[in-house]
Amino acid sequence: MTPNPPDQLLLATGISKTYGAVVALRNASLGVRPGEVHALLGANGAGKSTLVKILTGAVHPDGGTIAVRGRERTVHSPAEARRGGLVSVYQEPSLIPDLDIRANLRITNTPVESFRHWVSELGLPDLDLTSLARRLPLASLRVIDLARALANEPDVLMLDEMTAALPANLTERVLEVVGRRKGGDSSVIFISHRMIEIAELCDRATVLREGETVGVVDVTAGSDKRIVDLMLGPMAAEIPAAAERPAAAPRPADAQPRLSARGVSDGRRLHEVSFDLHPGEVLGVVALEGQGQDELFDILAGSSRPATGSLVVDGTPVAFRHPADAIQAGVVYVPADRAEALMMQRSVRENIALPFVAGVRHWAMLNMGAERKTVDEAVATLQIDARAGNEVRRLSGGNQQKVTIARWVATGVRTLLCFDPTRGIDIRTKQQIYVLLRELAQGGAAVLLYTSELKEVQLVCDRAIVIFGGRIVAQVAGADADEPSLLRAAYNLAPDEVIPELAVAFANPDGAPGSADTAAAGADPDGPGGGAPRAGDAPTGEQSEDPA
Amino acid sequence: MTAATSRRPRRQTAAGVRGLFRDQPVIPLLGLLAILVVVIEVVDPGIVSIDWAGVIIKGSVPLAILAGCQTIAMLTGGIDLSVGAVASMTGFVTATMIHSPGGEVQGIVIALVAASLAGFVSGVGVGVFRVHPLIMTLGMNFVVLGLANVWQLQNVQTGAGVPANLRTLGSGAFVEVLPYSLVVFVPVMALILVGLKRTGYGRLLYAIGDNPVAARLSGARSWQVLIVLYVISGLLAGIAGLILSGYANTASVSLADSSVLPSIAAAVIGGTSIMGGRGGYAGSIVGAVILTVLAALLTILGLPEPTRQIVFGSIIVVMAAAYTRVTAES
Structure with a gap:
């Protein structure tokens, strides 16, 4: 002082x-x-x-x-x-x-x-x-x-x-x-x-x-x-209530998955990953940073090729050599980084319409009327505020994110890969995206959703796979996917083990309490962990405002 | 806050001007052109006339077509430095084949095929092998120049010269007023303008220039776009070369060399960003006319060549800086 x-x-x-x-x-x-x-x-x-x-x-x-x-x-x-x-x-x-x-x-x-x-x-x-x-x-x-x-x-x-x-x-x-x-x-x-x-x-x-x-x-x-x-x-x-998840529809045992991965490895970070993604479901992917989820999405989206393993789309084996191949097969990708997905100097309309013109077949004259109609519908569906729409870089982060999704929703999506779509956007836009993903699934789309916010899994996903060290280590039903259990699974811990970082934080009297996620994982948010007084180096009486 | 309030009207006007430059650069550019014309009339009263306009248009057409090459290449973040050698080559090859069995038509066809081929090779280098366009087209410029020299040694003919029809096309005018070169230029202009605004291919040129990753993730294969781009650029450069040789009534392997940098300047003045993703052809056309008028003005003023170069260069830099300011993010 x-x-x-x-x-x-x-x-x-x-x-x-x-x-x-x-x-x-x-x-x-x-x-x-x-x-x-x-x-x-x-x-x-x-x-x-x-x-x-x-x-x-x-x-x-x-x-x-x-x-x-x-x-x-x-x-x-x-x-x-x-x-x-x-x-x-x-x-x-x-x-x-x-x-x-x-x-x-x-x-x-x-x-x-x-x-x-x-x-x-x-x-x-x-x-x-x-x-x-x-x-x-x-x-x-x-x-x-x-x-x-x-x-x-x-x-x-x-x-x-x-x-x-x-x-x-x-x-x-x-x-x-x-x-x-x-x-x-x-x-x-x-x-x-x-x-x-x-x-x-x-x-x-x-x-x-x-x-x-x-x-x-x-x-x-x-x-x-x-x-x-x-x-x-x-x-x-x-504001709409959180997406309501209908009771999981029973799936016939012989139902054909929309997308299947079989023993997919990238040769470095990802090892022998296999899962099925069915039409009508939102499948969550949960992982700590750098557990191979980036590589998995790159392979599924056609950005890179698997070292070993195979992909099957609608019962047909596929070998994507370019994102265009994946798009052709109905597998589309919303990347985490908006700067990767958007043409910042171009209009909302051109950004949404970009996939329509990508193939050589569509290089000729555009049908501007039809395009405007499709784009306007997508803008309305996603409630994009396109007032500053001449240049996407003038839009807010949440609206930019909606544009990256609108691009695929505009023409009807079969298999949607979403990598952390709600990163850094506000609660209201997040809600809209949750509702949208649920609606897409109800309409028959298959959605694969990686998220770094664990509570989204329970809100949006029918089930989730957990990746640790490049391998799938757990599969959790959406209803059971609360933050503590997901976090344990993400750390690849048995259910009753204490998460190491958390233990350190609790053991250290001068340390701040753990983050939201880990405090919840401590089973009792009002217990000594969640309400630990914050540090002896705060002599000014702020403790009175401590959340406990 | 009071300070902010009192400043607002001026700020809004400034924002309006910036918006105009950013979204419709053609309008202020036409204003600039008008000012130049007034200046030239003041300096040399009576010079501005219908005939004078025809002279300016004839001089502008080859430059405007070459500026088209630069515009489409720059939209993707590229550039085409080979237009000088390619344009010179087509005029030269056509002139040497004037007495061949197929006559000048055969010469023109061979020349334009060669120009497209040069563009194709550049496109493969840029699109498939990922050579930087600056390097690839610079290299291609030397290759084409060398091949034209080989052609010159192999085809020493007597009586070679610019075909009469090309002379008419490049320097003639309908009833001495409307330059014949517009017959070629108007369709070329229409194709580029419509192609950029109304076709899927045009959209992809902007997309690749703005964000190649986004274009790829949306399913565009940029190598296809780039190969087609440089073929078009080569073909346009070839056409410009034919008109230029007719305009100058000369055919040499280095005729168009001095047009390369002005063609880039015309596109930059016209508001096309050399970083890609922003711009259009209308501005480049006005840019080409502005440069032609400016050259005429500097000639009338009787400025020595070094002074002209300095003025020319300064204007390009000032325009580029101005665009950077009006299109900056904040």
């Missing part, structure tokens, strides 16, 4: 920003006290990311003021913001792919020793600094981004959906490290769609809706509901 702490470490008031016709922020304000972890919440497109970009100088506001430690300042660039103590970790990794980690650190003048310290605190002690950024998995890149930010010893650290792409074990480390910063001289602004992480970690929350700050809430037990009400605003009533 500074001897005479200013009331607000960071104070932004009246911030506004428009992109063409779209108002991203109209009157946003945010006040962060020293030593707190402050949540920034809001539905999709509420303006959270824009506000963070403005605070770090990546985007220039149309109006409003920003004061740091009581002194008004204009931030012109991220580098200037970083020197001023404002550091952000964005949703997309900000490392240069073709440089190794050490060179990436040098660019931002990050002290290597300090970085090493943080990166091992965050759960990657064996990171090789000479590896190229492009060769590392997304989760590692995000952790590296965070460690780099921490090593710069920021006054205000902004984390935008930091945990979104992380597996449960890394999420827990991140939450613990961030939690330890409480009560010090610096603060953290934390953006997340996972309410339980907010409850776990944050002291106060600022809620944005449609570009405006609609409330600041002390995070206490039971503040979830108020936060959600604020986020959703008057629209709350329109």
Whole structure:
């Protein structure tokens, strides 16, 4: 603590920003006290990311003021913001792919020793600094981004959906490290769609809706509901209930699967994976980061070829040599990374219509009327807000995600492969995607869904397969797929074993409690684990707001 | 907040201008062209006339067709540096075959087939073997130049020359007003404009330039698109070469060399991004006319060649920088 702490470490008031016709922020304000972890919440497109970009100088506001430690300042660039103590970790990794980690650190003048310290605190002690950024998995890149930010010893650290792409074990480390910063001289602004992480970690929350700050809430037990009400605003009533799963229809024993994998291996990460995907079902795939699920989806989508094993679609053996072959066979793929799936400079319409024109047969004149009709239907079905539709890059993340799905739904989908489709998007859009996947399955489609959010499995999937170390280690019925059992299966543990990271977290009196997922796995969320007092280094009385 | 409110009208106007440049670059470009025409009239009163317009169009047509090659290649994130050698080659081959049994028609057919073949090889290099288009087409430029030289040594004929019909096509005009080269150019222009906006193939050019991974995941096989692209580019360059040799009444293996960089400049001025995924042919056509008028203006001003080059280069850089600003994300 500074001897005479200013009331607000960071104070932004009246911030506004428009992109063409779209108002991203109209009157946003945010006040962060020293030593707190402050949540920034809001539905999709509420303006959270824009506000963070403005605070770090990546985007220039149309109006409003920003004061740091009581002194008004204009931030012109991220580098200037970083020197001023404002550091952000964005949703997309900000490392240069073709440089190794050490060179990436040098660019931002990050002290290597300090970085090493943080990166091992965050759960990657064996990171090789000479590896190229492009060769590392997304989760590692995000952790590296965070460690780099921490090593710069920021006054205000902004984390935008930091945990979104992380597996449960890394999420827990991140939450613990961030939690330890409480009560010090610096603060953290934390953006997340996972309410339980907010409850776990944050002291106060600022809620944005449609570009405006609609409330600041002390995070206490039971503040979830108020936060959600604020986020959703008057629209709350329109939100559909969680997808209702009809009683599993009995499947004739001789029913032909839509897609079968038999002993599929990629030669490195994936070993002898076999499963059947039937029409009318949503089959979940559950795995910790890097267990071979990426390779499995690449093979199923025709992006890479299996080393051994075979695929059968509708009873016919297939050998996909290109995604076009998979699409031809009715197997379509929604990748995790929207930047992989979308043409950011092109319109919503061209993006949705892209598969219609891909084959040589469709190179001739387009039937613009028919195309417009199909695209409009898909836009309506997925409730895409296409007002900024001339360029997909101007859409919010959730709307972009819907465009990647609309592309396939537009012409009727037979077999849909979805890789983490709800990563980093708001609750309302997630709900819409759940409902959509259920509806597709009811309409006879077969859906394979990998998700890093375990609770989605029970909500959406009829059953789930769990992959560990490249092999299928468990199969769980949708009804039994609660988070604790899935997490155990994902760690390949027997039902009564204690998850190792969790045990460490519980044994350490100074450690933050585990993440949402693992706290639930502790069987009793109100027990000593879930409600452990948070760290002796927080002398300022924040414990009173502890969720327990 | 008051500051923000008072700034708003100007910001909106600025945003409007930026939006216009981004979405409809042809309109401000036509304005720029009009300004240049006014300037040239002020500098040399009485010069602007129907005849003068015809002269400008004749000069612009070969450049505009070559700019078409660059536009379609740049939309995919590529470029075609072989257009210089290919265009020179077609004019030259046709001129040397003027006395062959099939006459100039045989020469033109052989020349255009050779031009398409050069494009095909470039397309295979870029599409299948993943050679960078800059390198592939630069290499192809030298190969075609070398082959044209071999052809020159093998086919020393007396009486070789640009066929009269090509001279008429390149430099003649209907009732001394409407250049005959428009007979070729208008259909070419229509094909490119419609092809880019209204065909599946055109969509894929933009798609591959914007995001090749997305195009692949959507089932597009980019090698097919790229091979066809460079064949079209080679063929267009060949056609431009025929018109150019008729316009200049010359046939040499290096006739079109000096048009390569202007053709890229015309596409850049016209708003096509060299990074791919953004742009169109209408802008490139206006860009080609602007460059032709600008060259005429610099000639009238009597500026020495180095000064002209400096002015030319500066304009290209300024335009490219302006587009980068108006199309940037924030």
